[in-house]
Amino acid sequence: MSERARIRSLAELGLTAQHGAEARVTGLAVDSRDVKEGYLFAALPGTRVHGAEFVGYALRMGAKAVLTDAEGARVAAEELDKFDVALVVTEDPRGALAMASALWFGSQPDVMVAVTGTNGKTSVASFTRQIWMAMGLSAVNLGTTGVEGAWDYPLKHTTPEPITLHRALALAVDEGVTHAAMEASSHGLAQRRLDGVRLAAAGFTNFTQDHLDYHATFEEYFAAKARLFDQVLAEDAPAVINMEDPRGPEMAAIAEEAGHAVLRVGHDEDYELAIVGQRFDATGQDLRFLHEGTPRQVRLGLIGGFQAENVMVAAGLCIASGADPVEVFNALPQLTTVRGRMQLAATRENGAAVFVDYAHTPDALATALQALRPHVMGRLVVVYGAGGDRDRGKRPLMGEAARDHADVRIVTDDNPRSEDPASIRAAILQADGEATEVGDRAEAILRGVDALGPGDALLIAGKGHETGQIVGDDVFPFDDVEQASVAVAALDGQMT
Ligand SMILES: CC(=O)N[C@H]1[C@@H](OP(=O)(O)OP(=O)(O)OC[C@H]2O[C@@H](n3ccc(=O)[nH]c3=O)[C@H](O)[C@@H]2O)O[C@H](CO)[C@@H](O)[C@@H]1O[C@H](C)C(=O)N[C@@H](C)C(=O)N[C@H](CCC(=O)O)C(=O)O
Ligand SMILES: Nc1ncnc2c1ncn2[C@@H]1O[C@H](COP(=O)(O)OP(=O)(O)OP(=O)(O)O)[C@@H](O)[C@H]1O
Ligand SMILES: N[C@H](CCC[C@H](N)C(=O)O)C(=O)O
Numbered sequence: 001m002s003e004r005a006r007i008r009s010l011a012e013l014g015l016t017a018q019h020g021a022e023a024r025v026t027g028l029a030v031d032s033r034d035v036k037e038g039y040l041f042a043a044l045p046g047t048r049v050h051g052a053e054f055v056g057y058a059l060r061m062g063a064k065a066v067l068t069d070a071e072g073a074r075v076a077a078e079e080l081d082k083f084d085v086a087l088v089v090t091e092d093p094r095g096a097l098a099m100a101s102a103l104w105f106g107s108q109p110d111v112m113v114a115v116t117g118t119n120g121k122t123s124v125a126s127f128t129r130q131i132w133m134a135m136g137l138s139a140v141n142l143g144t145t146g147v148e149g150a151w152d153y154p155l156k157h158t159t160p161e162p163i164t165l166h167r168a169l170a171l172a173v174d175e176g177v178t179h180a181a182m183e184a185s186s187h188g189l190a191q192r193r194l195d196g197v198r199l200a201a202a203g204f205t206n207f208t209q210d211h212l213d214y215h216a217t218f219e220e221y222f223a224a225k226a227r228l229f230d231q232v233l234a235e236d237a238p239a240v241i242n243m244e245d246p247r248g249p250e251m252a253a254i255a256e257e258a259g260h261a262v263l264r265v266g267h268d269e270d271y272e273l274a275i276v277g278q279r280f281d282a283t284g285q286d287l288r289f290l291h292e293g294t295p296r297q298v299r300l301g302l303i304g305g306f307q308a309e310n311v312m313v314a315a316g317l318c319i320a321s322g323a324d325p326v327e328v329f330n331a332l333p334q335l336t337t338v339r340g341r342m343q344l345a346a347t348r349e350n351g352a353a354v355f356v357d358y359a360h361t362p363d364a365l366a367t368a369l370q371a372l373r374p375h376v377m378g379r380l381v382v383v384y385g386a387g388g389d390r391d392r393g394k395r396p397l398m399g400e401a402a403r404d405h406a407d408v409r410i411v412t413d414d415n416p417r418s419e420d421p422a423s424i425r426a427a428i429l430q431a432d433g434e435a436t437e438v439g440d441r442a443e444a445i446l447r448g449v450d451a452l453g454p455g456d457a458l459l460i461a462g463k464g465h466e467t468g469q470i471v472g473d474d475v476f477p478f479d480d481v482e483q484a485s486v487a488v489a490a491l492d493g494q495m496t
């Protein structure tokens with residue numbers, strides 16, 4: 001796919017400029033610093049500043065068209081007057097950019113599904129892709145961990161802005177990818193980033209507190225997630241809903257109201273995919289479930305009861321988007337854990353296990369700890385913290401979750417970003433006063449591993465697959481999985 005060779009008119013991109021002006025554009029940019037000769041610059045209202053502030057710069061870089069809202073047109077009026085430029089003004093420039101990006105790049109995998117929810121998106125997207133691949137299909141998942149599967153490609157965001165998203169999808173098609181499962185973050189949904197994606201089905205995992213730094217209220221956050229079902233998903237496409245979440249039935253009602261068939265996942269025998277039995281052991285679980293009333297049993301090499309819900313949502317998405325249910329269920333024993341999600345990172349000589357998990361919300365931390373219990377005979381130790389420049393309200397709630405569900409707790413640093421790490425720890429310690437405070441994450445992990453006796457387990461929570469620690473503007477190499485091995489080697493005298 002040669003982006004450079006392509007030139008499209010505004011009409012071909014579904015855009016209409018003021019006064020009937022037409023322009024042929026050579027590319028799209030959402031950041032003025034990315035504009036090149038002939039580009040369309042989308043000047044979007046931002047959280048910090050209106051993109052229209054940068055219209056002058058974009059025009060000097062050669063932009064031939066500007067897409068913005070009424071306020072943007074007002075802000076940039078003076079600059080716009082100085083250039084011969086096609087101006088597109090719409091109430092919803094983010095939505096228009098999403099559609100224009102889809103048309104610009106022109107292709108997306110034949111079968112695409114999306115999953116939203118506070119926790120479990122990456123896991124469900126990966127499981128969906130793994131099922132498709134086990135069925136012999138060329139598939140990828142796309143989100144927090146980049147594009148993975150039949151084709152790999154790095155991404156900076158869980159749901160990238162539409163230009164990056166559609167570039168990735170078109171490149172995937174060029175690589176022969178026919179199936180893609182993507183994560184729909186609440187930011188992505190609120191900012192219309194995936195409105196141009198053609199979805200065959202969409203899924204919902206759960207809804208709990210996170211991102212209240214961005215969304216004004218809990219309900220606004222829920223409404224952002226609901227957009228996937230009441231606005232993004234095409235009417236004839238099914239929704240797969242985890243009914244075990246307290247907000248699941250409400251999301252199912254929203255989906256039904258919007259005309260979608262709903263495939264329900266949960267523990268009630270009436271649901272289309274019903275979990276009716278789980279037996280846990282040190283390496284995974286046996287799962288018994290009903291598919292439209294027919295019983296089945298599979299072995300999952302996955303730790304944590306909630307992973308069965310994620311697996312069922314993934315299986316539901318594959319079925320809802322056209323896969324044969326029997327082929328889907330036959331693939332389940334092959335599923336492997338997603339990097340940094342309940343991942344067995346190291347084992348001590350005395351048999352004690354060290355797990356790394358990405359739990360960085362109160363609910364995820366409580367869920368991860370509770371999920372480990374049935375796999376562990378002894379005490380549960382946790383090393384955890386909270387990220388800086390993110391929802392402050394969740395810090396004491398994470399403290400409560402650890403206090404209530406772990407026997408031994410060590411509070412440490414996550415990614416402090418621009419904040420004072422000691423004050424983040426203090427906010428957590430307010431709720432978990434008996435925890436030990438060890439700011440240095442490597443030392444905290446060493447102390448956690450040192451505390452393990454036979455039958456105990458350690459959960460290192462918060463950073464999962466991340467390979468760096470963000471302190472101020474610096475990113476220092478740091479990998480929880482690696483540190484777990486280093487700590488075990490240091491204490492037991494060998495690498496695991
Ligand atoms: C908070 C947030 O979502 N911000 C997104 C938003 O930018 P903004 O509204 O903050 O932008 P701003 O700084 O006010 O600037 C306004 C506009 O001016 C433009 N600009 C700015 C400077 C300049 O020199 N020239 C220029 O053109 C910006 O590109 C932007 O379009 O719109 C931009 C363009 O679409 C996004 O790139 C940007 O994502 C930033 C990078 C970001 O960090 N987002 C994170 C929080 C995010 O989206 N995370 C989610 C959720 C992850 C999860 O679930 O945990 C994700 O999907 O990754
Ligand atoms: N179904 C679930 N219910 C509750 N907690 C879960 C569930 N699935 C995963 N988690 C917890 O959430 C953490 C993050 O999981 P995952 O990366 O799959 O979620 P995500 O929604 O993609 O997160 P992000 O918004 O950061 O991209 C896991 O490490 C686990 O602790
Ligand atoms: N996508 C999430 C990841 C958080 C990961 C955690 N390690 C942190 O830094 O808070 C966010 O940006 O809120």
Ligand SMILES: [Mg+2]
Binds near residue numbers: 122144158183
């Ligand atoms: Mg994710």
